[in-house]
Amino acid sequence: SGTTTEPAKEPAASEQPADITEGGKYAEEQVYKTVYAEEVTSINYLTTATNVDFALAANLVDTLVDYDMYGIIQPALAESWESSDDGLTWTFHLRKGVKWVDYEGNEVAETTANDFVSAAQYLLDPANESETANIFYSVIKNAEAYFNKEITDFAQVGVKAEDDYTLVYTLKEPIPYFESMLTYVCFFPAYGPFLDEMADMFGTSNSALLYNGSYLLSEFEPQMQRILKKNPTYWDAANIFITELNYKYNKEATALAGEMYKRGEISDVIIPPASLDEWMKDPVLKDQVRPSRLGTYTYFYAFNFKPTFDAEYEPENWKLAVNNSNFRKAVVAGFNRIASMKTEDPYNPEYRIINTITPPNFASENGVDFTQTGNLAAVTAREFFNEKEAVALRDKAKEELTASGATFPIKVLMPYNTNSTSWANEAQVVKQQLETLLGSDFIEITLLPHAPTGFLDGTRRAGNYAIMKCNWGPDYADPQTYTDPFRREGNYNFPEYTTEVTADGKNFFDAYEAIVNEAKTEYTDLTKRYELFANAEAMLIDNAFVIPYNVSGGDGYVASQVHPFETPYSAFGISSNRWKGQRLLAKPLNTEEFNAAQTEWQAARDAAIKDAAK
Amino acid sequence: MAQKSIEEILNGEVILSAEDVVIKFNLRGQELTAIRGASLDLHKGESLAIVGESGSGKSVFTKSFMGLLDANGRIESGKIMYKNQDMARYKTEDDWIKIRGKEIAMVFQDPMTSLNPLKTVGKQVQESIELHQGLKGEEARRLTIEILNDVGITDPERRYRQYPHEFSGGMRQRVVIAIAVACNPNILICDEPTTALDVTIQAQILQLLKNLQQKYDLTIIYITHDLGVVANVADRIAVMYAGDIVELGTAEEVFFDPKHPYTWALLSSLPQLGIKGEPLYSIKGTPPNLFKEIVGDAFAPRNPRALKIDFEQRPPYFEVSPTHKARTWLLDPRAPKVEPPLMIQKMREKWGALNE
Amino acid sequence: MNKEKLLEVKNLRVEFGNKNNKFVAVNDVNFNIYKGETFGLVGESGSGKTTIGRAIIRINPAAGGEIIYSGKKISGKIDSDTDRALTKKIQMIFQDPMASLNERAKVDYIVSEGLYNLKNYGTEENRKKIVEQALLDVGLLPEFASRFPHEFSGGQRQRIGIARALVMEPELIIADEPISALDVSIRAQVINLLSELQKQKGLTYLFIAHDLSVVRFISDRIAVIHKGKIVELAETEMLFDCPLHPYTRSLLSAIPTPNPRVERNKKIESYDPGSSHFDYDKNPPSWVEIVPGHFILGNEREVSEYRKQLD
Amino acid sequence: MGSKTIKKLADNIDPSMFEFAEYDESKSELTGYSNYSFWRSTLQVFMKNKTAVAFLIIVAVIVVFTLLQPYLPNQKSPTQIYIDPATGLQYRNVPPGEEFLFGSNSIGQDLWSRVWSGTRTSIFIGFAVGLFEAIVGITIGALWGYVRKLDAIITEIYNVWDNIPTTVVLIILTYIMKPSIPTIIFAMCMTGWLQMARFVRNLIIIIRDREYNLASRCLGTPTKRIITKNLLPYLVSVIMLRMALAIPAAIGNEVFLSYIGMGLPLDIPSLGNLINEGRALMMVPSSRYQLFFPAAVISLVTVSFYVIGNVFADSADPRNHV
Amino acid sequence: MKYYISRLFRSFVTLIIVVTVVFLLMRLMPVEGYFGSNYDKLDEAQKMAKLENLGLLDPWYIQLKDFYTDVLKGDFGQSITYRPKAQISDILGEKLMISLKFGLASLIVSLVLGLSLGILMARFKGKFWDKLGTGYVVGANAVPAVIYYLLIQVFFTQWFKLPLLFDKSNPKSWILPVMCLSLVNIAYYAMWIRRYMVDELNKDYVRLARAKGLRNKEIMVRHVMRNAFVPMAQYLPASILYTVAGSIYVESLFSIPGTGGLLVTAIQRQDNTLVQALSLLYSSIGIIGLMLGDILMASFDPRIKLSGEGGSR
C-alpha cells in the first residue's frame, strides 16, 4: 500500500522560547566559530561527493524531506507526498513561497518542482562530472540510460514537474528506502535558469550559487574563511537559532585549535588522541570534554582471498591459510580490538567497537534495530576476543595447514596509509598483539606503509594485502548498502575466490550470494528483507571473512558548545549536518552529561521509531 | 732647474725619524719579527729608495709610518718621530687620521686592484681632495681634473667619469698616484710603484713622480727591488735585509762604493754586469726564517765571506762617510781586509768609482 | 747557414673570442728557432708573447699559419702519437713560480707528473732515481721531494718548475717570463741554471721576457713584438747595437740601467705607431730580411730608410 | 751618529771571532723550512679550535652511541608498544623517568630508544645523501667545469632539472617507490646532487685555467688525473664543508618531507617523524618532552656538523697553516 | 640587446622542456588521485566521463598539444581537484598577491636587519657582535623551523597580545608571520654579507682608501658595503620574485591564504593544470629572476658586460 504523509504543522512562532538561553543553558551569543584544516573541494552540491562539502551544502539548500533529531522523516520543501501502490511512482506536493536568494539575500525566484527536474538534468549530463549521479540513476527510471546517452529525450527520465508545486519521481524498482535518499545531494533542487546562466561556473563561488536553505554563504574564500549567515527568508527561520557560522581555515588546526579554544576564540575543538591526557588531567578542561557522537562509517579488517602481493610475502601460502576457516577464526578470536582501539580512544575504547558491518541505529524495522535482527542478534551479543579459543583454533589450524602443505609462520601483509598517524599506530599495536598471542612462529605480520597517493589502487583494490582495515559508508538507508563491498567483483576482499564450502557442499560464497539476492528483491515484506540481510551479514562474520572493528567515532573527543543530540539525526544523507534547531551551549557537555544525554536520546528515539512504525 | 743637491737636502730638515723600530706580528700563536730595530732619518725633499729582497720588511717598515700595519702586527719598541710626535705611540684611528693622506700618502704596488672597481676614477681622486683640501663640489672637481692632467692622463674630463677597468695598467697607476698627490701630503711613499708595468710605462711613471716631486715639494720614499729604478730616482738608498737596514748612503755611495756583503751580492747579480756565456753571480740560499730569533748578522749563512763573529753578534753601524753607513763586521778595524767581490770591481771599471 | 731549424713559425695567427667578438692576439708572425740557441721574445705587456708560446705548446690553437717542429707540422689536428712525442719534446716553464705549481701535491709528484703520463720510467725505483737526479740537476736536495711547494722560496719553486720540465728530456723549452716574478737576488740563480742546463743537455729555449737586460744576457737572437706582430728580429748584439724599428728603439731606450749617473740623464725615445710609420694604408708593411739575420717589418719606403741607417 | 758608542760596546770581542767562517752552500738552501704534511697540519689547526673539537666529540659520541645503544643492557625496542602488566593498559605518555628515560609516546613506545634509533636512521640518511651528493655532484661538477665541450649540454640539463619543482620529483618518486629509507635517500639524492655539481663546477671554473693546470696540460696529463690531482685537492676544504652541511640539510629535508606527509613511515623512527609527531604536542605542556628530545638531538647534530664543517674547511686551507 | 634576445630564447626553450617534463611526470600519477574520497562508489561510466572531460583519455601527445594551445591563448585552464572548475588564474591571482605582500615585507625586514647584522659582524670581526651573530646564524639554521614557528606563535601572542591567526582587517596580525618569515633570512643575509664584506675588506682598494685617510666607518659606508652587495644583487630579483612562492610552514600556521605549499598540495591532489601552471610560473620566475639578477649586477658593477661571450659563468 502507498504511504501518505500529512502536511506537518507549521511551527508556531510562540513555540520559540522567549528566553533564548533557557535560563543560562544556552549561550547569549549564538555565533559559532571554528577552525578547520580540510577545505571544501567544491560547493557545487550537484557534483561533489565529499563529506565536508555535504556539510556545507546541507545548510544552504533544502531538500524535499528532512529528518528530525530522532531520525524520523519530516516534511521540508515537500509538505506532503504519496506513493503509488506498486511503489514505483512518488508524488510530492511542494511548499509554496520558498525563495531562491543570492548570497546577499536578494530574492531571485521561487523554488518550484521544475528546479528538481533542472537539477536532475544537470546531474545526468556526464560533462558535469557529478560524482553522485550514479546514486540517482540507480533508482530513477531511465536515468542511467540517459546518462549513458542511450536515450536523449529527458522527458523519458522518471522525474517530472506536473505543475509548479507537484513533483513526480518514477522508480526503476519499488525500493523501500526511496524516501531516505531524498536527503542526499543528488536530489537537491537547483534553479534552472540560473544553472543555464552559470553553466560551467555553477558552484565555483558563493555568487555562483542560489540559496533556499537555512543559511547563506555570505563569504567564501577558500583556504581562508567562510561565513554562513542566517537566511532571513528561510521558510523555517524560526527554528534557526545560530545566526552566524564562522569557519576559519588553518592548515595546522589540529595543533592550534586547542589553544584557540582555551583562549575562547572558537566554539569547539577536536582533541587529538595525543593531547587527550592533558585535557583529562586538568579538572577545568576535563569538564568540557566529551566523546563525539558515533557516525555511520564502519571499519572492518578484511581477509583477502585474492592475494596479488609480491612472492616475497608468499601469496600461495596465504591462499592456503586464508581458505582455512580455523586460521581465520583464530585471528578473529585472537584480535584484541580493545587494545588496538586504545590508540584512538584510550578512555573508552569499547564505545566505538562493533560486532557488525552495519552499524547500530542505522536501520530498523518494526522498532527492532537491524543489528538485533535474525542471526545478527547473536553476533552483536558475542564476545569476539577469547585468548583460549584463539590458541585452540590456532593449534587446529596449524595442524590442518601443515597437512595441506603450508609453511610457518604465515606471512601476513598488512598495509596502512602513511598519512594517518593513528592508523600507523594502530597497525603497530595489532601486529604486536596478534604476534604475541598467536606466536610469531605462527603468523608474521609485515606492515606495509603506503603513501596516500594512489593508496587504495596500490593496496586494497589491487589485492595487494593479506589482512587490511577497510571501511564502508552507506549510500541509502537500507541494510542492502552494506552488502556492496562483498559483492562479486567488488574490490574489497574478493570473497568470491574462496574455496570454502558450506555444510551442504556448496561453495560458500555462492550460498552467501543467494541469500543476498533474495533479500534484494524482497521489496514488500521488509521484515523478511531485513532478516535475510542480517543472516547474510552474520554468515560473513561468523565464518570470519571479515572482522568488524569499529564505527566511526566522528571526531573522537571534543570540547564543544554544540549539543550533540539536538542536531537532526539521519543514518544516511546530509540531514545530520544541518544546524537547524541547534543552539550553542553556555557550557560544553562533559562526558557524564554526554552519556546521560545519549541514553535519554536513545530512549526518545526508540519511542519515536515505535511511534512512526504504527 | 730648482733641484736641490744631495748636500743641501742632507743638511736640511729631518722630516721623519725612525729609531730602533721593532715590529712584530702574531701569526697563529707564533710571533714573527718583521722589523728588527731599523732606524732611518728622512730629510725633507729627498728621494729615498729602499731596496731589498722580498720579505725583507720594506713594506712593513713604511706602513708603520702611517699606522697601516695589519691588525695582527704591532710596533714593539722604538720611536717614529714626525712633527715632534712619536707616532709609535699612536693607538686610535683618530690619531692616525691626522697623518694619513694629509701628511703622508702612499702609492701601492698593484694598480690593478688598488682602485675600487665600482667607483668612477674621478670620484676616487676627488674623495682625497674633499678629505684633505677642504674643497667641495665643483671646485673639487676642477682640482681633480687638474690633478688627473698633472699625472699625465689625457682628456681628463672624460676620464673622470670612467671606471678603473676602462684604464690600462699604466693609467691606473697614474690614478693611484693622483689619489696620493691629491691629498697634498708632505711625504709620499711609493711601494713598488712600477713593478707591474712594462719598461716603457715604467719610465714614464718614474718621470712623472719626479716631476710631481718638484711641483708639490714632496719627500718620496721609493720601495723597489729593481736597481735600475733606484738608479733613476734615488738620492739616497737604504738596503734592507731581514727586517733591518744594512746599508744606507747616497745613491752614488751605494752603487759605487758598497760596503755590506748583501749589497755586493745584490749588485753583483745584475745581468747587466754578466758576461754572456758565463754564469751570473748569484746569492745562494734562502732568506732567514723570521719566526726564529736571528743571532748575529742575518745574512751570514748566505755570505761566503762571513766572519765567525757574524754568527754570534749583531754588527753595529759603521760609518763610512757622514752620509754612508753599513751594518757589517767587515768594517770593524779588527776584521780582515776584504776586497769587494770581483763583480763589484768590474762594475767600478765599467761605470767608474765613487768620486770620479 | 748551417744551423738546424728546430722550430719554424709561419704566418702564425691566434684569435680569441667567438665569431662576433673576435680579438686577434697574434697576427702573421714568422720566425725560426735553431737547435741549441736561445731565442728571446720581448715586447710590452699584452703584445702576444705568451700567446705565441702557448700556441707552440698547443694550449692556444692557431687560427692561421703553421708551426713546424723538426720538419713536421704540429699546429692543427695531430694524431695521438705525435701528440705524445711532442709533449715530451716541447716543454714550458711558467712565469709565476707561485701559481704554476700544484700546491696540494708533493714535489715528488709534481716532478714526476710527466713521467706518469708517458709511463716510460720503468720501475718505481727508477722513477725515484730520475726525480732525484732532476732535483740535483736544478740544485735542490733530493730530500725535498717529499715536501710541498709552499715550503720553498720563489727561486726554489722556479727550480722545481724547471725540474718538472727537465725530466721529460725535452729538446725545446718555452720559458715564459721565468724570472719576472722573482726577486733580483734570485733571478741570477735561475738564469744561471738555465744556461747551465742548455750547455749540458743541448737545450733550445724560447725565452720570453720583458726585462731586456736579462734577455740580452741570455739570448742569441731576439725578436721584438708589438701588438701581436713581430716588428724586428736580429741577433742580440746586432739588435742592441743598431735597433732599426722605432718601437725597438723606444724599448731599448727605456731599459733602466743600474747606474745613477747614466740613468739620471737618460732620454726615452717615444714610439707612436701613428706618426712613426709612413702611409701603411696604401703601402702595407712586409717582413723583410734587411741584412742576413736581421729582419724587420716595414714597407718599401721604411726599409730603404732603415737601410740608410745601417750604412 | 750613534756609531761611536756602538763601537765601544763592540770593543770587548775576542779577535779570533774576526776570522772567516766556513761556508756551506747547501746549508744556506736549507734555512728555515720544516717538515710539513697537509693533513697533519689540517688536523693540528682543527684541534686548536676548542669549540670545534667539543662538537666533534659530541658528534662522535652521538654516532657511536646510536650504534651501540641497542646492544646496551636494559634497552627497550623502539617499535614495541609497552603494556603495563598491572593494568593491562599501554604505557601512554609516561613522562621521562626510570622506566622510560625520555618518557613514552602516546601509544606506549619508548622514546629513549626511538630517539636513538631515529637519530641513527637520520644520520645514516644524512651520510648516505651527503656521500652520494659528493660523489655524483663532484664527478659531474668536475666534468662540467673542466671539460668545455660538456659545458653547454650539462648547463642545459641543469637548467631544466633545476627548474622542475623538487616536490614534483619527490612525490612522484615516493609514489613509484614505497616509503622507505632507500626511497627517501634516493629521492633526496635525485635532487640534491644538482646543487653540489653546480657548486663544484663554479669552483673548478675559477681554478681550471690557473697556471699549474696549464702546466699539467703541457705535460700531457689526462683530464681524469688533472681533476683528481690538480683540482679536487684544492676543493677539499669547501667540499668537506658542503658535505658536512649536507648531513644536517638532509635531516632538515627529512623533517620537511615528514611535514608534508612524504616522510618515512612511523614504524621506522627518524628524527623527522619524531619531530613531526611531537609537533602536535607543542601545545600540550606536559607532553612537550616528546618534542623536546628529538628537537634537542637534531639541533645538536646540526650545530655540530655546521661548526665542524666550517672549522674543518678553515683548517684545510693551507693559508691557515703556519 | 642581441644577447638578451638569444638568452630569452634559450630560457624559453628551457621553460618548455621543464613544463613538458612536469606535464609528463604528472601523467605518471595514478588515476585514483583525480577522484575524491568517493572513488570507491563511482561506477565505470562516471569515472570514464570524468577522465574524458579532463582529457586524460587522449594519448599524451594530444594532451600536450591541447595544453600548449590553451597556454598560448593565455588560458591556464581550470583546476580539476583543488577547486574543481575554478579558473587557475583566479585561484592564483589572489594567492600570489598575498604571498607577495608577506614576502616583500619579510624581505625588507630581513634585508634591513640581516644586512645591518652582517655589517656589524664584519665590522667587529672576531669580537662580541660577530660571535653573537654567528650564534644566531647557527641557531636559526639548526633548530627546525617547524618547531620555533609554533613557539613564536603561541608565546608571542600570549606575551604581546597579538592575534593568533592572520586577519585581513587587523594590521597587527602581520607582525608574527613576517617575523617568522624573516628569522632564517636575516641569518642568511647576515652570513653572506659578512662573508662578502670580510672578503672585500681584504682587498687592496680598502688599503688605499685607508691610506687616503678615510675612517673605517667611512670606508665601510662609501666603499665596502656597495661592493659587498654586488654578489648579493644577483640573487635579489629572484628572491623578490620567489616571495610569491610563499612559505608552507608560516602560511599554514597563521592561516595566510597564500601560495605556500600550494604546489605540494596541488601535486598531492593531482591537480594537473594547477601543477603545470605553477611550474610554469616558478620556472619563469627562476629564469627571469636570474636574468634580472644579472642585469642588476651589471648595473652595480661596471666591469660586468653581459653581452660578452657566455664564458665562465
Ligand SMILES: Nc1ncnc2c1ncn2[C@@H]1O[C@H](COP(=O)(O)OP(=O)(O)OP(=O)(O)O)[C@@H](O)[C@H]1O
Ligand atoms: N700581516 C702580517 N702577518 C704576518 N706576517 C706579516 C704580515 N705582513 C707582513 N708580514 C711578514 O713581514 C715580513 C716583511 O714583509 P714585507 O711585506 O714588509 O716585505 P717586503 O720587503 O715589502 O717584500 P715584497 O718585496 O715582497 O713586498 C715578511 O716576512 C712577511 O711575511
Ligand SMILES: Nc1ncnc2c1ncn2[C@@H]1O[C@H](COP(=O)(O)OP(=O)(O)OP(=O)(O)O)[C@@H](O)[C@H]1O
Ligand atoms: N684566453 C684569452 N682570451 C681572450 N684574450 C686573451 C686570452 N689570452 C690572452 N688574451 C689577449 O691576447 C693578448 C696577448 O696576450 P699575451 O698574454 O700573449 O700577452 P703577453 O705579451 O704575454 O703579455 P704579458 O707581458 O703581460 O704576459 C692580450 O691583449 C690579451 O688580453
Ligand SMILES: [Mg+2]
Ligand atoms: Mg712589499
Ligand SMILES: [Mg+2]
Ligand atoms: Mg705573458
